[in-house]
Amino acid sequence: MTPETSSVLTASAPGRVNLIGEHTDYTGGLVLPMAIPFQTNVRIMPASDGQYTFHSSQFNENRTMSPDDRGPAVGNWSDYAVGVLRELQELGITPPPFHIAVDGNVPLGAGLSSSASIEVATAAVLLEHSGAQLPLPEIALLCQRAENRYVGSPCGIMDQFVITAATAGHALLLNTRDLSYQHLPMNSGDLAGCVVVVVNSMVRHTVTAGSDYAQRRRELEAGQQILRDRFGVPDLGGSTLDQLAQVQEEMSPESFRRCRHIISENARVRQAADAMKAGNATALGKLMTTAHASERDDFECSVEEVDFLVDTAVQQPGCFGARLTGGGFGGCTVNLVRAGDADTFIAAVRDAYQHRYNIAAQTFVCEAVAGAVERASAEGKQIAA
Ligand code: ADP
Ligand code: MG
Numbered sequence: 001m002t003p004e005t006s007s008v009l010t011a012s013a014p015g016r017v018n019l020i021g022e023h024t025d026y027t028g029g030l031v032l033p034m035a036i037p038f039q040t041n042v043r044i045m046p047a048s049d050g051q052y053t054f055h056s057s058q059f060n061e062n063r064t065m066s067p068d069d070r071g072p073a074v075g076n077w078s079d080y081a082v083g084v085l086r087e088l089q090e091l092g093i094t095p096p097p098f099h100i101a102v103d104g105n106v107p108l109g110a111g112l113s114s115s116a117s118i119e120v121a122t123a124a125v126l127l128e129h130s131g132a133q134l135p136l137p138e139i140a141l142l143c144q145r146a147e148n149r150y151v152g153s154p155c156g157i158m159d160q161f162v163i164t165a166a167t168a169g170h171a172l173l174l175n176t177r178d179l180s181y182q183h184l185p186m187n188s189g190d191l192a193g194c195v196v197v198v199v200n201s202m203v204r205h206t207v208t209a210g211s212d213y214a215q216r217r218r219e220l221e222a223g224q225q226i227l228r229d230r231f232g233v234p235d236l237g238g239s240t241l242d243q244l245a246q247v248q249e250e251m252s253p254e255s256f257r258r259c260r261h262i263i264s265e266n267a268r269v270r271q272a273a274d275a276m277k278a279g280n281a282t283a284l285g286k287l288m289t290t291a292h293a294s295e296r297d298d299f300e301c302s303v304e305e306v307d308f309l310v311d312t313a314v315q316q317p318g319c320f321g322a323r324l325t326g327g328g329f330g331g332c333t334v335n336l337v338r339a340g341d342a343d344t345f346i347a348a349v350r351d352a353y354q355h356r357y358n359i360a361a362q363t364f365v366c367e368a369v370a371g372a373v374e375r376a377s378a379e380g381k382q383i384a385a
Pocket of ligand 2: 115
């Protein structure tokens with residue numbers, strides 16, 4: 001099949017790094033991520049064979065299915081795209097037959113959300129191909145449902161939301177209970193002289209159902225239920241440390257520590273948003289480093305290599321703060337660094353890590369880029385109603 005070039009549509013979506021607010025996005029809390037300059041590009045062509053076909057340059061397996069196929073996930077990369085298709089079909093949107101080709105450079109499984117990136121780019125291109133639009137939060141929510149229900153990974157809403165809704169030059173403060181959000185500029189006050197450095201530990205995380213992540217979620221849910229029963233709060237996002245102290249005896253020590261991480265993290269996100277608005281890099285960096293200690297000690301989602309990266313980072317001149325970012329159990333750190341010190345910072349962290357673990361860390365200096373909706377509109381397309 002050689003489609004007309006004019007009938008080829010494309011969409012792209014970025015990766016993301018979370019500045020602060022970790023594991024708060026499935027308990028009604030706050031998060032403060034930004035979209036970063038990696039991307040997943042999805043091309044779609046009308047298909048004359050009446051089928052849906054999925055191809056990715058990053059993987060060997062292709063997948064072809066009939067438009068009425070409602071079979072289960074097959075356990076490879078295509079589930080992320082097919083999950084999005086399924087959710088659109090649930091909403092009554094039936095794309096005409098197509099051939100989809102994916103090509104991306106978001107590091108896979110590194111905690112920079114290549115999964116949400118492929119989901120959102122696929123949703124964007126399928127909407128355009130189907131001549132449909134959805135409200136912006138609904139695009140993010142349907143991508144989250146695709147990952148939860150079809151892929152089977154119980155992620156929160158942060159990744160899909162920021163990858164859909166980010167605006168260039170800004171981080172995004174999101175309240176995950178009501179999906180209200182604000183774009184916070186990355187260039188006010190001292191922040192204008194800073195860069196965000198992402199360091200990939202190259203230790204792969206295991207954010208899958210049945211893993212440590214699922215166990216953390218069960219421990220949190222148990223604690224959250226006790227708080228709900230006692231205080232009538234909707235979720236951990238609506239709870240205080242004082243309330244938690246009052247029910248400490250009723251919950252397991254693990255549930256207590258997991259909940260303490262979430263409640264204190266929400267407070268840190270609020271303070272971080274204030275620090276960003278005031279352009280106070282010192283305050284923002286301190287909150288990031290404190291957040292790391294909470295992830296390490298209370299949520300226990302860090303690993304030795306990542307702790308080493310953070311400890312090394314905060315000793316470097318010009319580093320305001322550092323923390324594990326993403327689901328944890330490996331993955332990346334996010335570091336706030338004075339721009340003029342970034343090169344020496346990167347060299348020092350890489351050298352120390354190589355020396356200690358014999359692993360070459362990947363490092364990326366990231367500016368805040370646009371999400372999928374803004375990218376589409378820059379090309380004169382409207383995917384959000
Ligand atoms: P993360 O979101 O942190 O990168 P995940 O394990 O949640 O890690 O998602 C990674 C998976 O997403 C990949 O293993 C693959 O199945 C899918 N994926 C991401 N990007 C692509 C791509 N460009 N092509 C095909 N599949 C992709
Ligand atoms: Mg993911």
